[in-house]
Amino acid sequence: MSTAAASTAWTKVRQQPSALARLFDNKAFLIVVCLLPAVGLLMTFLTYPLGLGVWLAFTDQTIGRPGVWIGIENFEFLFEDPIFWSAVFYSVFYTAVATVGKFALGLWLALLLNQHLPMKSLLRAIILLPWIVPTVLSAIAFWWIYDPQFSIISWALMEMGLRETPVDFINSPWSARWSLIAANIWRGIPFVAISLLAGLQTISPSLYEAALLDGASPWQRFRHITFPMLMPILAIVMTFSIIFTFTDFQLVYSITRGGPVNSTHLMATLAFQRGIPGGQLGEGAAIAVAMIPFLVFATLFSYFALARRKWQQGESND
Amino acid sequence: MATVSVRDARKNFGSTPILHGVNVEIGDGEFVVLVGPSGCGKSTLLRMIAGLENISGGEIAIGGRVVNTVPPKDRDIAMVFQNYALYPHMTVRENMAFSMKLAKAPREVMEEEVQRAAKILGLDALLDRYPRQLSGGQRQRVAMGRAIVRHPQVFLFDEPLSNLDAKLRVQMRSEIRELQQRLATTTIYVTHDQIEAMTMADQIVVMNAGRIEQAGAPLALYDRPANTFVAGFIGSPAMNLVPGEISDGGFRAQGGALLPLPPATPANVATYGIRPEHLVLAEDGIEARLVVVEPTGSETQVAMRIAETPLVGAFRERITGRPGETIRVKPDLSLVHLFGADGRRL
Numbered sequence: 123m124s125t126a127a128a129s130t131a132w133t134k135v136r137q138q139p140s141a142l143a144r145l146f147d148n149k150a151f152l153i154v155v156c157l158l159p160a161v162g163l164l165m166t167f168l169t170y171p172l173g174l175g176v177w178l179a180f181t182d183q184t185i186g187r188p189g190v191w192i193g194i195e196n197f198e199f200l201f202e203d204p205i206f207w208s209a210v211f212y213s214v215f216y217t218a219v220a221t222v223g224k225f226a227l228g229l230w231l232a233l234l235l236n237q238h239l240p241m242k243s244l245l246r247a248i249i250l251l252p253w254i255v256p257t258v259l260s261a262i263a264f265w266w267i268y269d270p271q272f273s274i275i276s277w278a279l280m281e282m283g284l285r286e287t288p289v290d291f292i293n294s295p296w297s298a299r300w301s302l303i304a305a306n307i308w309r310g311i312p313f314v315a316i317s318l319l320a321g322l323q324t325i326s327p328s329l330y331e332a333a334l335l336d337g338a339s340p341w342q343r344f345r346h347i348t349f350p351m352l353m354p355i356l357a358i359v360m361t362f363s364i365i366f367t368f369t370d371f372q373l374v375y376s377i378t379r380g381g382p383v384n385s386t387h388l389m390a391t392l393a394f395q396r397g398i399p400g401g402q403l404g405e406g407a408a409i410a411v412a413m414i415p416f417l418v419f420a421t422l423f424s425y426f427a428l429a430r431r432k433w434q435q436g437e438s439n440d
Numbered sequence: 441m442a443t444v445s446v447r448d449a450r451k452n453f454g455s456t457p458i459l460h461g462v463n464v465e466i467g468d469g470e471f472v473v474l475v476g477p478s479g480c481g482k483s484t485l486l487r488m489i490a491g492l493e494n495i496s497g498g499e500i501a502i503g504g505r506v507v508n509t510v511p512p513k514d515r516d517i518a519m520v521f522q523n524y525a526l527y528p529h530m531t532v533r534e535n536m537a538f539s540m541k542l543a544k545a546p547r548e549v550m551e552e553e554v555q556r557a558a559k560i561l562g563l564d565a566l567l568d569r570y571p572r573q574l575s576g577g578q579r580q581r582v583a584m585g586r587a588i589v590r591h592p593q594v595f596l597f598d599e600p601l602s603n604l605d606a607k608l609r610v611q612m613r614s615e616i617r618e619l620q621q622r623l624a625t626t627t628i629y630v631t632h633d634q635i636e637a638m639t640m641a642d643q644i645v646v647m648n649a650g651r652i653e654q655a656g657a658p659l660a661l662y663d664r665p666a667n668t669f670v671a672g673f674i675g676s677p678a679m680n681l682v683p684g685e686i687s688d689g690g691f692r693a694q695g696g697a698l699l700p701l702p703p704a705t706p707a708n709v710a711t712y713g714i715r716p717e718h719l720v721l722a723e724d725g726i727e728a729r730l731v732v733v734e735p736t737g738s739e740t741q742v743a744m745r746i747a748e749t750p751l752v753g754a755f756r757e758r759i760t761g762r763p764g765e766t767i768r769v770k771p772d773l774s775l776v777h778l779f780g781a782d783g784r785r786l
């Protein structure tokens with residue numbers, strides 16, 4: 123009897139799911155509902171601005187005047203523009219030199235921090251500082267460091283009697299270019315160092331011991347163990363670093379605003395300069411769009427460099 | 441091939457002493473097993489012999505040459521690590537050839553050595569695989585291959601079988617032993633598994649808390665353990681070690697059991713030791729209450745109580761009794777081990 127009663131009650135519940143419950147049981151509906159917030163956010167804040175930017179690049183819109191479609195006229199103009207080509211050159215140069223510098227110093231720092239040092243965690247926290255500080259703040263600090271009159275470096279060199287006059291950091295094209303690269307390297311090292319340190323710590327110490335017994339010198343241990351084992355994480359960190367450096371804006375714009383005589387314009391700062399203060403939205407957008415091939419190239423680089431190496435493949439068979 | 445002498449070796453980590461002066465003499469071609477519980481210093485001693493840990497005091501000599509300050513690569517040793525430490529980005533061939541590559545050996549020599557080791561270990565078909573593509577037992581063999589190609593004077597093994605499943609462990613145990621006999625290379629093998637120690641060793645060194653408790657041939661340790669630690673550590677199931685004192689013409693154990701003593705017993709017995717397999721069923725034995733009966737097929741292990749004294753027995757007979765029922769057992773008096781209050785054998 124009791125079984126029968128229980129089963130009737132159970133059937134009852136089953137017979138009467140509310141309309142809302144039935145709606146949520148519908149898989150298609152559920153998928154749409156769950157995707158909606160994410161898709162909405164992405165469309166509003168990613169796809170729309172990107173699409174608008176690309177569209178603007180093909181119009182002659184300026185601030186306060188709606189533009190009309192002009193095809194690739196903006197790009198034709200830029201193609202003839204020496205300042206644009208100077209920005210392209212400096213973007214590539216800035217990215218290449220800063221990346222090499224960041225990775226050389228970052229790897230060196232990571233290797234140091236991977237040793238048994240006293241107060242290791244405090245040191246690691248200190249290393250991270252340049253990265254934590256807002257870019258604009260550190261840019262202002264560098265602005266002062268590079269100031270023609272009040273530069274602390276000039277002051278120190280003069281006090282030590284190494285120079286008679288202050289150093290000219292940001293008032294001639296090449297010294298300004300190198301000074302900005304130095305600031306970017308300073309800012310980028312922590313990210314590289316901490317990421318690579320994480321990679322180093324995944325390498326089993328017994329591999330080094332085995333290599334020690336196999337007769338490997340410190341350089342050979344780095345060359346045959348550390349470097350190949352670090353390669354996967356090195357590739358991903360380098361891709362990120364290249365993308366961030368290539369699209370850098372804050373540091374350059376805060377310190378030199380692209381000067382002197384446009385020599386330190388990156389593509390991003392030039393795009394902003396032409397588009398917002400200059401009012402030529404179409405032209406600025408075209409410069410920004412011109413960055414896309416470079417970024418696609420960097421992404422492809424990551425795609426191929428990051429492709430799992432043969433030794434990482436295969437089922438783990440423990 | 442070489443002898444290895446460890447003389448009064450000491451090791452401190454900071455101010456904490458790990459090894460308190462250890463002496464071991466290992467003969468040429470001997471297979472020595474260092475065995476002891478976790479943290480007893482056996483791996484540290486092995487790593488000191490390998491040169492991976494520096495020596496805080498005493499000296500270690502390999503082939504008569506004191507190696508305290510000799511770097512690991514010049515000690516002429518090869519080591520197999522617990523996790524094998526295979527280079528994951530190198531194939532089996534490259535793993536085995538790595539030491540020769542560093543030594544700039546000619547290509548033909550490298551290939552010849554690798555082929556020879558691969559043949560010995562049955563790795564011929566796997567030379568172009570990466571470690572990830574190998575099973576545990578195969579990785580273990582590659583690690584041994586890496587050691588073999590170097591023709592070392594001494595092989596060092598640091599718990600090499602602890603990552604394998606039980607069946608494979610038994611198989612690799614005899615493979616390692618066979619290999620060692622074939623190459624006749626002095627071998628030092630660290631394990632916490634006393635069965636591995638018993639089955640593989642020419643000489644067992646039992647360590648505990650940074651000291652050597654006893655060293656000797658496996659059966660010598662089994663037959664005449666020097667103290668209660670070795671008595672409890674060697675043998676499975678472990679020896680019954682019953683505290684108590686001599687009275688009433690026998691040994692009055694804690695818990696109330698009165699156990700018979702062999703003739704001419706000294707008076708200061710504090711611990712009575714009898715191996716489970718040396719308890720026998722006998723009509724004139726002591727009455728014991730069954731607690732747990734564990735038939736293994738070849739023998740029956742029995743947890744029982746005499747009065748309130750717990751004892752374990754292992755009998756060839758099949759015992760069908762249920763918990764709570766009684767059997768009659770007695771110790772084989774010629775195989776009773778007696779220990780003093782300091783734990784030493786009397």
